[in-house]
Amino acid sequence: MGFFQRIGNALARFMYGRNGADQLGLTMIWTAILLDIANWIVRNQTVDAIIGAAALILTIWAIFRMFSRNLYKRREENTRFLNKLWYPVKRSFANAKIRSRDKEHKYFTCSNCHTMCRVPKGKGNIVITCPKCGTEIHGKS
Numbered sequence: 001m002g003f004f005q006r007i008g009n010a011l012a013r014f015m016y017g018r019n020g021a022d023q024l025g026l027t028m029i030w031t032a033i034l035l036d037i038a039n040w041i042v043r044n045q046t047v048d049a050i051i052g053a054a055a056l057i058l059t060i061w062a063i064f065r066m067f068s069r070n071l072y073k074r075r076e077e078n079t080r081f082l083n084k085l086w087y088p089v090k091r092s093f094a095n096a097k098i099r100s101r102d103k104e105h106k107y108f109t110c111s112n113c114h115t116m117c118r119v120p121k122g123k124g125n126i127v128i129t130c131p132k133c134g135t136e137i138h139g140k141s
């Protein structure tokens, strides 16, 4: 067995039964990296200390989650994160992409339930009734 294969096996054995990297963990690591980059750009001592501490806590927490054996709790955290942040952000990115491609419609978001309403462009001042909750949206298309 080669050297790297042996290291790979040892690592696999070590990670067995542990949480590993999930979406929440990866997001935490990326946030910590972005905070570090922000710190590097800002160069203010007070801000530096606060952001640095936040990045450090995020990193330690992410590492703790990665090696945690409490899979049930970690999966629950990750699911909560996916539902509250990951999927909504992903959806809004997808929506923005669709909206930027669509030149024939204008999009309004309901102020009450955040449903996206699509109307044809160029109709002037209009009142839209939200199909989900019935709230009226006033806008110009």
Ligand SMILES: [Zn+2]
Pocket: 110, 111, 112, 113, 114, 115, 130, 131, 132, 133, 134, 135
């Ligand atoms: Zn609505």
